[in-house]
Amino acid sequence: MGLIQSYHMRLRRKRLLLRALRKSRELRPVTNRTELIRPGDVLLFSTQRNEMLRLPYFLKYYRDMGVNHFFFVDNDSTDGATAYLEAQPDVSLWTTKGSYKRSRFGVDWLNALQRRYADGHWTLVADPDEFFVYPFCDTRPIRALTDWLDSCGIRSFGAMLLDMYPKGGINDEPYRAGQDPLEIAHWFDAGNYAITKNHQYGNLWIQGGPRARAFFADTPKSAPALNKIPLVKWSRNYAYVSSTHNLLPRGLNQVYDASGGEKASGLMLHMKFLNTLGDKASEELDRGQHYAGGREYAAYAEGARDNPDLWCKWSERYINWRQLEILGLMSKGNWA
């Protein structure tokens, strides 16, 4: 890595932080409970729009895991999600009518909030349809993981997106508020992920899974990226670059071992494929607020109309994190 390139990256990071500062003016605080945050607390950051249906279980899942405080950016919800979040005792809430797309899909807003409130804390960034799974998550709270990462001097933790889907059409079984989405969508693809290295940022670029198989078989290059680095010991100088796929400084993207060993890693169970997808897809398509011109949503809207079935005879049924570990989708690394 040459000096010039390092400097270039530094400039890019500064630009991202400036941009975040500028975009943060779009945020209007609704409720700020950040004075409740204690040193060592684990913080969760999320953007959401009209996710009222999903929020109750999302909050329960992460509270049970041991997350201490939630930061939400509400992007102009109309379904009561704003009021619901405002009433939660461990949530700080901002709202905005700003463009999701022009805040680079919420990254700028969250970068700004993280810079202001998360310095020195472990932070998890998760959308309302993403459920973090890590080694021993059934017996150890997230604090055990972050303490262990601290003791090893590790600043960032990778968790690939694992698309979960039901057997049968995604509209067949409607999702109820408060329900564990795993009751409906408990199937996944175990071994069809393709990885290349992004040499610019040093992160891995992972594609595959049911979305690549069902919607992008003819255009694999445009299949969505699945690599994520959602858990970071935040410093005010850090910035996410593109969603939570990669960050700056680049060292944070080294969540993999390149000499044959396995670093510890987790997964983000992605509960996108529920009956809510069809509505969401057409709404998002109308707003044109998503990545690459909503190419992805166009594919879903088209597919969802026919009530697609992502299940195939080689789909794997979810049991627990140990199963995911054995399948090689995540790793305990040297945590035992």
Add this chain to the structure above:
Amino acid sequence: MTVGIVMLVHTALDRAEQVARHWAAGGCPVVIHVDSNVAAPVFQRFQKALSDVPGLQFSRRHRCEWGSWGLVAASQDAAELMLRQNPDVSHVYLSSGSCLPLRPVHELQTYLADRPTVDFIESATTADVPWTVGGLDQERFTLRFPFSWRRQRKLFDAYVTLQRRLRVKRRIPKGLVPHMGSQWWCLTRRTLDAILTDPDRPSYDRYFKRVWIPDESYFQTLARQHSDQIESRSLTLSKFDFQGKPHTFYDDHLQLLRRSDCFVARKIWPHADRLYEAFLNEPNQLHDRNEPNPGKIDRIFAKAVQRRTRGRPGLVMQSRFPHQDWNGAVTAARYSVFQGFAELFEDFAPWLETATGARVHGRLFAPDRVHFAGGETTFNGALSDSATLRDDNPRAFLTNLIWNTRGEPQCFQYGPVDTPKILEVMAYDSNARISVISGAWAVPLFKSGGGFVDIRDAAARLQKIETKQLKLLQSQWVRAHVRIWTMAEFIEAPMETLKQIVDDIGRNPSQRLTEAPQMVDLTGFAEFLQRLKNEGMHPHLMGDFSVNRMPQPSNPSARRPYLVKR
């Protein structure tokens, strides 16, 4: 007669308090050393909280940075205080604030009372320890280490390099043989007293102040001077990972810790409520106590280190992505690749499947689609049969396929028009067994009966590609097991070769190879090749098929040849 507990404490003071009370309640005098890094008000609160405990004292505070002399100084002062104030103490047990006693205190007391002259201290010469971190073992004792490894790593490393280059060496004090071991020991009053009151102690202390990580060598070396009976093991269960950091125990280790029969474990996660609850508060279970036996815990932690450093071979995933030129196998298991066999034998795939019990695919890398065994459209791990998906990252396709099917040997066909990029991957993969019958691509052309101009062009193209492929497979860097026959060579003695291939896959060694696959009828093939030559295209890869020396084609109506069993 009792055991005195020395506790070195620096964080999680609430837990340290709990443990100290537990020891004291069991009748052990306790001396606590609190790191001087702990802020004064915090320390005073801690001291006050414990003020009601009889027989509990605090020793002079030192700064205890990892790997520094402070830890030894703290142990010395605390031990001196312990011996001075508690004449009935016969053993002193050094522990930390994140240690947890696993067995009732009286069991430890009985155990030590039964062994009144034994010093429990792990103590090995530098030549015999495998656990050194940073590659410094003997040099810990012969170089100087004035810089902090944690805070001044660059200076630390530079100074080590400088001393190595200048070949400066410290003299080890006369009579001392450097020994190392776990810093958590349990020494008899006699030995400890002898170490602390040794007339040479000032010179020893001066020497060890500049040794690296002296807490792992000071008492370990000096005990060898003074002890009558060293039992070289620690009574504290403490395992280290590959970076030299202690492994942590959590609630889910409860049963494992119970069954280990160790006296004390370290280190415990401060929020492991169930562990503290179980071991400090529950009444003693009545079961036959044994000697400490940490074997199972050892294995679990050894496996964790192995997973971190070596990983699961052939697994490519988000946190294991070996360099492409990394020196291990690319894939997870052996697999076999066949080129030219399906062209030469009419029923090669089903025949091979029967003969070996392996999974035999068609051409996985064919341009139209992935030809999985049985014509499936998806395969293990939900691999798709889409050729575009596969060709977007053929290497990932291959590693996924082999990883997903571990435990079941995989075979597939390959040919000159298939995804070219993958051949290089396979050639450098020590798990690949590649068998090629060169020139066999001409057989389908010969059988096709198409226009001869097209056939001639196709033949020229295929021959050019295969020539390049063979060159790659014959290069000296190849790690795959490669066998190449010209078609002429092969059909002279096909059964011997096939038998060898079947034996190699070795799935069912008991199963005898009884039936041969059906070779296509090659009558007229020599003339076909001659005609290509006449058109100016010289097919050379299939070997010598002169018109008058045509090998015997197998006759479909004749009985199939049988192999003689071994």
